[in-house]
Amino acid sequence: MIQWLPYLFLGLLLLAVLGWWVWDAIVHRSAAELLTPRQHRLGAESVGSRRDLGERIFGPQDWDFVVRETPPQIQRMFQRDRTLLAIAWLRRTRIRTSQVMHAHVAVARQSKDVQIGMEVKLALSYLLFLILSNSLIGWVWLRGPVQTRRIVRQTLQWVAWQRAAFERLMAVVDPANHKALETGFNQGTAQS
Amino acid sequence: MLKHILWWTANFAEVLLLARSIQGKFVKRYPTFYFYLGSVLIVSLLRFAVFTFRPSSYPAFYWYTQYFAATVGYAVILEIYSQIFKKYRGAVRIANGLLLCILAAVILNIVASAVSGSAWPPGETMAALERDMRALQSVLLFVIIALLAYYKVPIGRNLIGIVVGYSFYVATSVMSLGFGSLPGFGSRPGWRSVLPMAYLATLSIWCFTLWSYHANPEPGPESKIERDYRFLSEQTSRILSRARSLLKMGGEL
Numbered sequence: 486m487i488q489w490l491p492y493l494f495l496g497l498l499l500l501a502v503l504g505w506w507v508w509d510a511i512v513h514r515s516a517a518e519l520l521t522p523r524q525h526r527l528g529a530e531s532v533g534s535r536r537d538l539g540e541r542i543f544g545p546q547d548w549d550f551v552v553r554e555t556p557p558q559i560q561r562m563f564q565r566d567r568t569l570l571a572i573a574w575l576r577r578t579r580i581r582t583s584q585v586m587h588a589h590v591a592v593a594r595q596s597k598d599v600q601i602g603m604e605v606k607l608a609l610s611y612l613l614f615l616i617l618s619n620s621l622i623g624w625v626w627l628r629g630p631v632q633t634r635r636i637v638r639q640t641l642q643w644v645a646w647q648r649a650a651f652e653r654l655m656a657v658v659d660p661a662n663h664k665a666l667e668t669g670f671n672q673g674t675a676q677s
Numbered sequence: 678m679l680k681h682i683l684w685w686t687a688n689f690a691e692v693l694l695l696a697r698s699i700q701g702k703f704v705k706r707y708p709t710f711y712f713y714l715g716s717v718l719i720v721s722l723l724r725f726a727v728f729t730f731r732p733s734s735y736p737a738f739y740w741y742t743q744y745f746a747a748t749v750g751y752a753v754i755l756e757i758y759s760q761i762f763k764k765y766r767g768a769v770r771i772a773n774g775l776l777l778c779i780l781a782a783v784i785l786n787i788v789a790s791a792v793s794g795s796a797w798p799p800g801e802t803m804a805a806l807e808r809d810m811r812a813l814q815s816v817l818l819f820v821i822i823a824l825l826a827y828y829k830v831p832i833g834r835n836l837i838g839i840v841v842g843y844s845f846y847v848a849t850s851v852m853s854l855g856f857g858s859l860p861g862f863g864s865r866p867g868w869r870s871v872l873p874m875a876y877l878a879t880l881s882i883w884c885f886t887l888w889s890y891h892a893n894p895e896p897g898p899e900s901k902i903e904r905d906y907r908f909l910s911e912q913t914s915r916i917l918s919r920a921r922s923l924l925k926m927g928g929e930l
Contacts, residue, residue, distance in 0.1 A: 492812060492855025499815045499822075499848040506826040507841060582916065587829070589913040592767075594828040595896055599767035601774040603914070608827065610917040 542571050571625050579618045586611050683873040684721070690880035691718040694887060703835075703890035709756040710839055716749050740803035747810040753843050754817050760836055761825065764896050768828045775820050783813060808854035815851050818844045831894040838886020842879040849875035 541547070551563045589607065593599050691714055698704040704711050720742045727738045758776075762769035822844065825832070832840075853871040 489855045492808065492851050495812055495815050496848040496852035496855075499819050499844055499851070502819055502822045502826070503841065503844045503848070506822050507837075509826055510829070510832075510837070585913060585916050590828055594765045594768040594830060596767040597770070599770050601771055604771055607913055607917065610914065614917055 538574065542567060542574055568626060572622055575618065575622050575625060579615070579622075582614060582618070680870065680873065683870075683877055684725075687873065687877050687880055688718065688721055690877070690884055691721070694880070694883055697888060701890055706890060707756055707760070707835065707839070709752040713749050713753050713756075717746055720746055740807075743807055744803055744810075747807045747814075750810075750814060750843070750847070753839065754814060754821070757818075757836070757840055757843070758821060760893070761821070761830060761832055761840075764893075765828065765830055768824055768830055771828075772821065772824050775824070776817065779813075779816055779820065804854055804857050808851065808857075811847055811850040811854060814847045815844075818847055831896075833893040834886050834891035836893060838883055842882035842886070845882070846875055846879040 547567075548563070551560055555563070586607075593604060694714060695704075695711065695718070698707075698711055724735070724739060724742060728735045758772065762772055818840075822840065824830075825840070850872060853875070
């Protein structure tokens with residue numbers, strides 16, 4: 486019976502990658518196409534405030550106030566709500582990195598200068614990043630945002646750096662769209 | 678009884694698919710795929726003739742023709758590969774590299790087996806030979822689908838149907854033939870009915886997606902594509918490694 490296992494594994498692996506592709510190409514992408522323009526615009530407007538939001542979610546000020554002024558029941562409610570907020574914020578951070586990867590893939594698939602070694606390296610690097618970011622989300626879910634604020638402080642520094650790098654990248658990949666984003670961002674900052 | 682129903686339904690579906698492709702004038706768009714479908718239909722009718730007039734020759738005839746169908750199946754993979762990647766120079770370059778690696782690995786394996794003299798025939802029985810052929814097909818399809826998903830190559834309804842249907846059939850074949858070629862399991866009739874059922878499911882997918890012609894979406898305009906790949910990949914690499922190292926650092930705190 487053990488001789489059968491490699492063939493069973495191979496068949497299941499093919500079905501799994503097929504399922505993933507069908508989900509991504511048909512179900513997920515059609516929904517994403519409807520949502521992308523709106524998300525894109527919102528992203529451009531709130532880039533400046535996103536870091537502040539993260540600092541507020543993971544910062545000790547609110548928690549210190551709640552511990553000092555409220556009964557344990559309210560403290561538990563606060564922790565539960567903050568965990569949900571923190572996870573949502575981390576997911577948005579992950580989406581931003583995925584946008585960088587998607588921008589790269591959109592160019593690479595049609596570029597005649599594409600290098601196999603570089604592509605494999607990038608794919609593995611992205612996979613590792615996804616594993617790590619999902620682990621961080623899991624960690625926040627388990628321990629709550631207050632206990633994990635030191636970890637998230639590092640992430641906040643990275644988000645600021647990533648924003649600058651992403652803008653540099655978009656300036657090269659798609660200058661017209663980048664200019665529009667920049668204008669939107671400046672307007673958003675001026676309004677806020 | 679179930680076998681006969683499956684057999685006649687599959688033949689009917691194949692005739693229907695071929696008729697629709699000729700009527701809709703899109704048989705020339707996927708010539709290799711329709712060649713495969715036509716071959717399978719002819720083989721099926723020949724089997725029926727052999728089963729009716731020379732039942733004693735049927736088992737041997739079945740496995741020889743099954744081997745032929747598996748060989749022609751490579752043409753479907755070629756069709757998928759050429760249709761999907763023909764307008765994506767980057768993706769086709771990566772696909773070529775990976776498929777050549779697989780080919781080299783298979784050749785090395787065959788040469789190593791020949792030199793050691795242990796297992797030169799790839800299979801002990803026809804079922805095992807077909808199993809190995811389907812296993813190689815599943816690896817090729819795995820690479821193609823993984824690249825399709827990774828590069829998010831947009832494809833039309835017809836090609837989605839061909840990829841999904843054929844991959845499903847190959848995956849089921851690998852598992853059922855792997856089970857059927859185990860010592861003592863080959864004679865059990867149960868596993869043999871899995872393949873006709875899987876093939877009928879595949880034909881249903883093809884009937885649904887290949888009822889009329891749907892062209893593949895065209896890639897984006899050239900002006901946005903011809904960017905400096907080296908700069909782009911360096912930037913992406915830096916972003917990813919920085920992201921990873923910071924998350925790792927966070928995990929250690």
